[in-house]
Amino acid sequence: MGRSVTMRTVAEKAGVSMKTVSNVINGTGSFSEETGRRVRTAVEELGYRINPFARGLRSRRTGTIALLIPNVYQPFNAELAEQIIRAPETRGLKVVVETTRGDARREQALLTTSPGELVDGIIYVPHALSAEQYLALPVAQPMVVVSERPAEADGLNLDYVEIADEQGSHAAVTHLLAQGRRRVAAIFEPAGPRAGGRRLHGYRRALAEAGVDYDDSLVAHVDNADLWSSGVGAATRLLRTRARFDALFCYNDVVAIGALSVLQRSGVAVPDDVALAGFDDIEAARFTTPPLTTVDPRRRSIARTAVELLRARTDAADSRALPGRTRTAGFELLVRQSSGAGPEADAGE
Incomplete structure (x- = not known):
């Protein structure tokens, strides 16, 4: 039963907000003795299992980032995820990989709720949502978007890594x-x-x-x-x-x-x-x-740049004070035999 119980379930049973449940579990904020007793009783009765990542909320840091990608059966997505996990810039961080499955509602839910309480920041590869749609969402964490920077994002403190x-x-x-x-x-x-x-x-x-x-x-x-x-x-x-x-x-x-x-x-x-x-x-x-x-498209560069931008934002005292930044990874044209050009050669910018 404990696996299916969420913090929201505990909050409803105890008759308090999710924020209060978080305060009681982590020993932060203010709450009455009676409120604390009700929350702890609800946790025990429901068999709620406290996620170890959530303990990092005491310091408002979890040491974890989320990667939201459409799927992992597409090799490019899987290889990008591997590059992000292995990037030197990721050292010391855990990476949670969530697939949006090309579904707009799931994409929206992952950006606005899960893994909201568990991560310090998000690397997001848009798929189902348009820029207008995802920019309108109340995303609490710092975020780096792997996509072309749209005009709607001008002036926003949101970072982009563009693919050529x-x-x-x-x-x-x-x-x-x-x-x-x-x-x-x-x-x-x-x-x-x-x-x-x-x-x-x-x-x-x-x-x-x-x-x-x-x-x-x-x-x-x-x-x-x-x-x-x-x-x-x-x-x-x-x-x-x-x-x-x-x-x-x-x-x-x-x-x-x-x-x-x-x-x-x-x-x-x-x-x-x-x-x-x-x-x-x-x-x-x-x-x-x-x-x-x-x-x-220089997948390794995309991965390293995305993590670097996100880490700089999560390490800042106030991430909202940093202006939005845009980086382009560039590309290489890898000429092989399928185009009739003879032995493999590389060209790019």
């Missing part, structure tokens, strides 16, 4: 065009405030700079780019339209590897018939046949 979505996409498509390809197809998430829109913009900008007209029939969209099956489905749809293309740029490596399997099963040679490139540089990209050309 548009720049990386532009570089990858420019590279495909430099190989003499002129019918560059693409697979993206729906355009919007998240990375899908920015990577699509980079794709279109590269085409325009090369004097190649944008062709909507060469662009397929997927609802969930975190699934290998999404790349399979999108590539299958592109082939069924019989639209002619000699290159394919994918929103991420998961989609690209799914697409690669379809192309090969359909007798389309990569890179001879279709040059292929992805985004994220997940570990699996090096082991496909042929190895996948991709954009490395």
